Amino acid sequence: MTETIRLLQVPLNYFRKEPIYLIIVLFFILELIFPFIISNYWILRIILFANLFVIYATSFDLLAGYGGIISFGHSLFFGGAGYLAGLLSLNFGLPLIVCIITGCLFALIVGLFLGYICLRLKGPYLAVVTLICPLVVLTLLYISPTILGGENGIAGFAQLAGGSLVKQFYIVLIVTTISLLIISVLAKGNFGLILKAIREDEIGAEAAGINTTKYKLMAFIVSGFFSGISGTLYAHIMGSIGPTMMSLQYGMIPVFMVYLGGASSIIGPFIGAYVVTFLDLYLLAFPYLRIIIYAATIIFVLRFFPNGLIAVPNEIGRLKRWLS
Amino acid sequence: MDILVNGVLLGLGYCLIAIGMALILGVAKVFDLTYAIYYTIAPYAALALIRTLGPITPFWLVFIISVGASVAFALATHALLIIPIQKQHLVVFVSTIAVGMAVQELLIFKAGSEPIHLPAILKGSSNIFGVWVANQKLLVGGVTASVLAMLWVFLSKTRLGLAIRVTAEQPEAMKMAGGNIRMIFLLTAILAAIVAAVGGLLLSPIYPLHPFDWLDLLIIAFAVMVLGGLGNIWACLPAALILGISEVAVAIYIPFGGIIKRTVGLIIIFLVLVFRPTGLFGIKGWEEES
C-alpha cells in the first residue's frame, strides 16, 4: 500500500517542471474545436484514428521505451480486446460500455500472462516469443470460422455512438486525453524511473531495492490495458473485426510509430502516431508502395535517427556545429 | 509408417531451411529475418526466367541464375544493412522484418498473391517402406543429406571453414590474427543464401509458394533452431526431423490439422524458449556472448 502511494507521490513543482501536461491540455483544447472548423469528413476521421493510435503507441512506449521490453506482439492486446468486445456486442447484445470495459480487462489479464512468460526472456528471445503469441491466437481464429469469424472477420455489431462521427470524435478525444494524462503521470514519475532503471540494468535495479518482477509485470499490465482501450474503440468505430487486427502488421504499427517519433517519451509516440496515420492516408493510393515506404522509413530512421523525430532538432544542431 | 516416412522427408526439407539461418546466427550472431526471402526469391526468379526465356531453357542455367539472384540479394542486405548495425540486435531484427515485409509487397505487386509452382525436377513417385512418396521429396531428402555432408566437410576440413568456425566462437581472436571478419560474415551470408535458394527451388514444386510465406518459413527455421539449440547448427537435423514428424502427425490425427500444422512450430518455439531456452543440444551461455 505504501508502495503505491510512493509511486504517485509528486513534488510540488512537478507540473511546472514537465511541459508534457501543458502540451496535453493544449492538444485537448485545440482538438475540441476541430469538428467545428474542419468540414472534411475524412480528415476528421483520420484525426480520430490518429488519436486512437496515440493511445496504442504510447502504451507500447511505456513497456518498450521506458521499460526496455520490446514486444512485437502488442496486436495481441489490440486485436484480442477488440475481438472480445466485438463478439460480446454481436452475440450478446451487451451495451457498448460493458463490451469495451470487458475487452480492456481481458487485455489487462493477457498482459499479466504475457508478462509472466516474458520475465526471464531478454532481447531477441523476448521479441520472438511476443511475435508469435498473436500468431498462435490467429490460428484459433482461422479454425473457427463460424464462431470467431475466420479469415473474413465479423462485422455488423453496434457502433460507437450509433455511428455519429462527431460524437465518436469527442469520445475518442476524451479517452485519449485521459489516457495520455494517466500514462504521463506514470511515466514521468517514480514508476517511469523504476522502469528506466530496470531497462538500464536489471540486476542493478534489484540491488537498488526494486522488485523487478513486480514492476515488469505492472508495465505489461498497464501497457496491455491501454492497448486494449485503443483496440476496443477501433473495433466499435470500424464496426468490424478481422484477423489483421492481430497480425504482425498491427504488431509492428506501434513499433514504427514509437521509433519514428522517439522512444521513452510521451511526445515521441504522439508525433509518430500522427505522422504515420497521415502518411498512411496519402499512401493508400499506392497499395504496395505503402509498405515499402514504411519499411524504408523505419530502416532509415533506426540507422540514422535512433532517437526519433523528437531528437531531430538536436541532431541538426549537432550537424550545424560539425559543419562550421 | 506413413507418418514416419513423410515426417522424415518433411523434416529433411525443414532442416535445409533452418540450417542456413542457423549459420548466420552462429557466425554473425544476428537474427537475419530476411533469410526467408532468400528462399523465396529463387523460385520467383526461376519462374520469371522461364517465362522470358522460354521453357526449353536448360534447367541448370535457370537454377544457377536463380540461386545467384538470392545470393546477390543476401550480399546486398548484409553488406548494406546488417553488418553496419550488427551489434544492435533489436534494430537488425526490426530492419530485417521491414525488408521482408517490403519484399513481400513487391512480389505481390509484381506477381500477384497466387501461389507459384515450379515444375518438379524428379517426376513420379516411388515406394519407400510401403509408402508412396513423390520422387521430388526424395530428391529433397537426398540433397539435404548431401548439403549437410558438404557443409560438414567444408567447416571441419577446409581452411576457410576453420576461419568461419573461429569467427563464430571468438571473433576477437580472428580479428587479432589478422582475419577479415567482414569477409567471413559475407561468406556466411552467401552460403546461407545458397542453401536457402536451393531449398526454395526444390521445395516449391511440392509446396506452392506464396509471397507471404516468408513468415511461415521463419517460424519453421526458428522452431528448428531453438529446439535443436541455438549456437549448434548440427542440432538442426534432429530438431527438424522432430518437427517434421510432429507436423505430419498433427495434420493426420488432429481435426483442422491442415491449418494447425503451422502452430506446431509456434508452440515448439514458445515452449522451448520459456522452459528450456538452451534447446536440446544448445551451448549454454551462448546468450551471454551475444
Next chain:
Amino acid sequence: MAILKVEGLVKKFGGLIAVNDLSFSVDRGKVLGIVGPNGSGKTTSFNLISGFIKPDSGKISLNGDDITKLRPYVIVRKGMARTFQIVRVFRHLSVYENVKAAKIFNVDRGEDIDEKIAEVIHLVGLKGKENEKAINLPIGDLKRLDIGRALAAKPSVLLLDEPFSGLSHQEVTEIIPLLLDLTTKGMAVVIVEHVLRELKRLAENIIVLNFGVKIAEGQFENVINQRAVREAYIGAVNNV
C-alpha cells in the same frame, strides 16, 4: 553483536565447489576484508549473501533475521546493500536519477526524498554532478555512484566488491575516509579486494579464501604472514 552472520555456506556449480562451508560474522561498525586468489569464491560468496544466487546449504542472518532465501531487493530493503565488481549504474540516467531509483523504496515517512538524495550525492563526493548522465562519468566517479546507490538504501551492512580496482592511489585515498566515517556511525562493511595495500588501511580483520574454503581468519598482519596464505597466493598477484 554480530549484525551479519554467515553459517556453513555451500555452493556447487556442477561438480565444482565454489564455496565450501564458509562461516564468518561481522559486528556493527567493523570492517572485514575478504581476500584470496582469483576464483577462490569471493564474488560467489557476495552473490550468495546478497541474494543473487541461492546457496545449496547454509544460513545467512542479518540482524538476527534469516535472509538466506530472500530475493535481493528484499535484502536491500532490510538493510544490506552491495556494489559490483563491474559497476552497475543506470547509464542513460543522471546521477540524481541513479540515486533516486535506489532511494524510492528506502526513504522513511516524513523524509524529503530530494534532501536525502542530495545527502547521498554529497557523501560520495559527486556534488555538482547531479545532472550528469552516468555514461559520461569517469571510472572513479562511477565507483562513487555505485557506492552511492548502495548507500541510498541506508544499509546497516555494506558489501563492497573490489571497490578499488581501476582507481588510482589518489582516488582511493579520497574514498577511504568516507567509508571509515560510515563505520563510526555503526555501519558494518565487508570488502572483497585484491589491492591489499589499500585494503590494509581499512580492514582490521580479514578472512582468506582459497578454492572456496576459508583458510585463515584474523587480524590483517597476522593472517598475511601465515604460511598457508602465502602459499595460496604464490603465482597470484601479491602486492602487500
